[in-house]
Amino acid sequence: MTKVLIIEDEPNMVLGLKDSCEYEGYEVAVARNGKEGLEKASAEKPDIILLDVMLPVMSGLDVCRTLRTRGIETPIIMLTARSQETDKVVGLEVGADDYVTKPFSIKELLARVRAHLRRAAKQVGEIENFTFGEVELNFKKYTARKRGEPLELSAREFEILRYLIRHRGEIVTRDQLLDEVWGYESSPITRTVDNHIARLRQKIEPDPSQPRHIITVHRIGYRFIE
Ligand code: CA
Helix, strand or coil: CCEEEEECCCHHHHHHHHHHHHHCCCEEEEECCHHHHHHHHHHCCCCEEEEECCCCCCCHHHHHHHHHHCCCCCCEEEEEECCCHHHHHHHHHCCCCEEEEECCCHHHHHHHHHHHHHHHHHHHHCCCEEEECCEEEECCCCEEEECCEECCCCHHHHHHHHHHHHCCCCEEEHHHHHHHHHCCCCCCCHHHHHHHHHHHHHHHCCCCCCCCCEEEECCCEEEECC
């Protein structure tokens, strides 16, 4: 089910947005200040975020900037007030995908939500080439290069990377990797995942002892950062 996170402090606005999104068939999570919004953007794993600019505790612009710094690429539509023209520009600069100006038509907002969801779904489903750091991957041909030189990766390693990259910025647990990459073909143990990740780091990280792309999340799993 598609999940929308609404980060907004005005009760009437929250109510209107929530009703409309639910009517569209979306699951809705709500945060009423910037800090809570930041937490829910990670914890709830929404498919899209509607983010008010003027928020208590932490501004919408700071929320957006922080999410992007953490590698979270969830589409963000900013809700700006007409009097805050500069917020639009800054919003896009800090990584928002779009904005609507209050008061906006809910119909127009929902049309934009649908458009961004479609675009995001396409990107996730069709990763063919992906470049990070010094590494270029081609998931169609199963070829990889590092600093322009051919890099040997096993099919399993490609699948691990594909899964991590699809979920880049998010925490991926070892169980998730076992289910998605290994499936139920055998009964691998979680150490298998760690061993594969260690080998993968040797191949793709500039300094495997200090990983920059496949980050360990203590006791939970891993997070991929471009
Ligand atoms: Ca507000």
